[in-house]
Amino acid sequence: MITDYIGLGLLFGLAVGIAIPTGRYLSHVFKGETTPLDFLTPLERLIYRLGGIDPAQPMTWRQYAVALLVVNGVWLLYALVMLLVQAQIPIWNQGNIPPMEWTLALNTAISFLTSTNLQHYSGESGATYFTQMAVLTFLQFVSAGTSLAVGVAVVRSLRSEHSERFGNFYQDFVLSITRVFMPLSLLGAIELIFTGVPMTFEPYQVIKTLQGAEQTVATGPVAAMLSIKHLGSNGGGFFGANTAHPFENPNVVSYILNLVNVLLLPLAFICFLGYFLNRRKLAVMLFTIMTGCWLSLTIPIMAQELAGNVAITQLGIDQSMGSLEGKEMRFGTAASAFWCGVNIVIPAGTLTSMHDSYTPLSGLFMQLGMQVDAFYGGVGTGFLYMFLYIIIAIFIGSLMIGRTPELLGKKVGIPEIQVAAFVIVMLPLLYLGATGLAVAVWNNTTNPAETLGWLSNGSYHGFTTMLYEYVSSAAGNGSGFEGLGDNTPFWNLSTAVVMLLGRFIPLLGPLIIGGLLLAKHYVPPTTGVLPVESSTFAVLLTAVILIIGALCFFPALAIGPIAEYLTQ
């Protein structure tokens, strides 16, 4: 077991080791400096020309937001139509796939547009190869591109000058695709192919097993989707069982490649911030807070799972390898739980093991990680959440010492604080309100277990299942307690609303704040301000995150995982 910890530690070290130069590379790309991939410039020029785009034209934050929303609207319409007619499209169609029912199609389109990838359908029986490539994988690329573009724009707005030139959305977005996600995904897909991940357009094969039964085996163009699903903090798997499926994760080598892809860009983004703003102390501070909080969520999950399920121990069998329901033998308990710990803080939210079958308290740590969404967080978006917490911490901290709130030489005014507070409060309201609605529906239905067919586990665990679904939707995580019968109009539509608001409000909030700060005059810091790079501020920031997280979330956790733990 101790060797597992060494192995996982090395894995994390590898991810950090690659993320640092990647962060420097991102800084070069978005500063317009020379990089080894400059041979792609003609391709970018072609995209701009065919798109009728002038990348040099500066935008205000308002124009930036409008451009972003319009293009996202186009993608939503496109995806929705394609999902409704997927069965009729003859190319890349392996056969026997029905069209999606409209609430499912809407949910799926929004789920991939918002980089959540909640997946109320099952890949191998609910999506054609065409859908997987031209709708779902496409949305994984462009939603990740959108996240990175906004992240970059907000970081750029923190530079020490006063300006209305917020940047150009199309340029940020196109560079995100051509310089970051496209080359990294291609590289990632090629690596994964050689670990045994399929990449074929042939229909499913039927084989006769050794015992003489027939087994139809779903394959498909898996590798192309697998790399971007992890790199882009998306998480939508090709198959129903997500990355637990042996074709998405054949062995420990693919486990490492996949998990490094999950970690790479969220870690690199912190380094990017340090290089781009030339504020390494700030980057180191954020990295330390994020890593500390991530570990304090992951280690308890690993410990809980390795200790095993108490109820199974009582049956008197050998549980020395940990709780194995919903876990794969090739990874074992330690690596499965570590994967879980990474994917609840980074909203790729992919599964190598089924979270529903985790021991009760693990569910608590999972939801805390998802709900904050800033212990690394998604590529680009993780920083956006952290940025909102920073604004609130500056406000509280400055009030405590009686100074004007200031961030990196810019005065933080009332509108900025209002926007930050609105977003931070809106999110819990969203998922707690929606959970309340679901519980109300449940309680007002006679014989709900049979009539609704929602829950495969009752009692406290059933409540946690519903809460998890909405927290995951609001945070753009997309993992689930899969014991939820979620392909019903109620769940399809309610989570669709939560995902849309949970995506675009936290994208636009920081964008507005960034725009407002950029327009202010730079005042060199004096001794009277609370410096954000100091360790005092780091402690304050951590406390703010924990207090906000705990205060709004603890009551719900008490009637979910904590109650289940205490009564088992």
Add this chain to the structure above:
Amino acid sequence: MKNHISPAIRLTLILLVILSVVYPIVVAGIATLAAGGGKGETVTVNGKVVGYALIGQKFTEDRYFNSRPSAVDYNATGSAGSNKGPSNPDYLKTVQARIDTFLVHNPGVNKADIPAELVTASGSGLDPDLSPAAAKIQVARIAKNRNISVERLNQLVDEQTQGPLLGLLGPSTVNVLKLNVALDQLK
């Protein structure tokens, strides 16, 4: 807003060509160089494909090493776990029933030695592997059924065991399909 609609549509079309046509075709082209040609590695016996190395099969007969329980009965077009919560009473009854069945088929096995994986379902429902302990606990049954010595079978399990990567990460595993193919070839 109006002046953003045309670029948005045109940008979408160009990116569809690059990301959803060129990119997958390039990857699929490179995949033909990999083992199995990008179609998934298969296991053949006497020239006949008997399965995919990575996709678990249902083995329930006494003469074979049995695979783990599967929530989807090894349906390789509908992968899923059981999603049963740890304290679910129905679930615990299912596990108890699996333990009882195992003890009936493997008389002489001490209940406390049954590895949990043999009575719990995997995440994908297609887990191709077992731990060496879970294979070896079945050896006595197979030895009796096939009239092969226990030592020879234990040796076979050892031969088929894959250790952790670089001795560090992941548990030791045995691929059940490959193990059973090798078992059929023992005579």
